[in-house]
Amino acid sequence: xxxxxxxxxxxxxxxxxxxxxxxxxxxxxxxxxxxxxxxxxxxxxxxxxxxxxxxxxxxxxxxxxxxxxxxxxxxxxxxxxxxxxxxxxxxxxxxxxxxxxxxxxxxxxxxxxxxxx
Amino acid sequence: xxxxxxxxxxxxxxxxxxxxxxxxxxxxxxxxxxxxxxxxxxxxxxxxxxxxxxxxxxxxxxxxxxxxxxxxxxxxxxxxxxxxxxxxxxxxxxxxxxxxxxxxxxxxxxxxxx
Numbered sequence: 001x002x003x004x005x006x007x008x009x010x011x012x013x014x015x016x017x018x019x020x021x022x023x024x025x026x027x028x029x030x031x032x033x034x035x036x037x038x039x040x041x042x043x044x045x046x047x048x049x050x051x052x053x054x055x056x057x058x059x060x061x062x063x064x065x066x067x068x069x070x071x072x073x074x075x076x077x078x079x080x081x082x083x084x085x086x087x088x089x090x091x092x093x094x095x096x097x098x099x100x101x102x103x104x105x106x107x108x109x110x111x112x113x114x115x116x117x
Numbered sequence: 118x119x120x121x122x123x124x125x126x127x128x129x130x131x132x133x134x135x136x137x138x139x140x141x142x143x144x145x146x147x148x149x150x151x152x153x154x155x156x157x158x159x160x161x162x163x164x165x166x167x168x169x170x171x172x173x174x175x176x177x178x179x180x181x182x183x184x185x186x187x188x189x190x191x192x193x194x195x196x197x198x199x200x201x202x203x204x205x206x207x208x209x210x211x212x213x214x215x216x217x218x219x220x221x222x223x224x225x226x227x228x229x230x231x
Contacts, residue, residue: 006159034218034219042223042224043205043221043222043223043224044160044205044219044221045221046218046219046220049218093159093160095160095219106162106219107162108152108159108160108161108162109159110158110159111157111158111159113157
């Protein structure tokens with residue numbers, strides 16, 4: 001089956017540093033990748049939609065200069081949290097849609113837990 | 118914007134059936150999904166239903182869709198302790214800028230007692 005990986009699975013960093021999270025589709029090509037964040041005991045909130053080779057589309061209220069998204073290839077998208085602050089601590093989950101897939105197919109990564117001290 | 122609502126908690130005994138309910142507001146939803154999330158993990162797609170269907174069955178899982186009332190339910194037959202998790206209902210839009218974007222409910226925490 002389709003597998004999506006994320007790296008790292010968890011990260012602890014100091015306030016003010018930048019953190020990069022990778023999302024990879026391991027056995028399929030993903031035209032579109034999505035980035036979500038999830039606060040404890042809350043639902044997933046879509047942050048942005050990332051299409052290979054083009055700029056990401058951010059949801060309302062998400063700062064694009066704060067959360068930099070790069071989708072350089074059909075198997076890799078990265079999310080960089082710049083100048084991270086404690087309020088950025090969250091669980092970040094990516095998902096990927098296969099290039100040849102149908103709309104209903106979206107595979108999720110295992111998530112990256114970020115803790116900013 | 119779109120809104121998806123779920124009850125927050127459900128507790129059942131092992132062997133009983135579980136029914137998790139969900140309501141949504143977007144009448145143009147094309148697909149509706151059920152995802153399972155175990156502690157500290159990502160989301161696992163359990164099943165989905167196309168909006169022109171009323172019911173879909175997959176082994177122990179039965180999805181019922183009432184499009185008129187915008188109500189979706191997931192029934193788990195013979196619930197096991199391994200089914201304890203958070204279950205998310207989600208819907209995706211009709212296309213254009215909504216293509217592939219999922220709107221999630223808050224999640225229902227299912228606890229299965231031995």
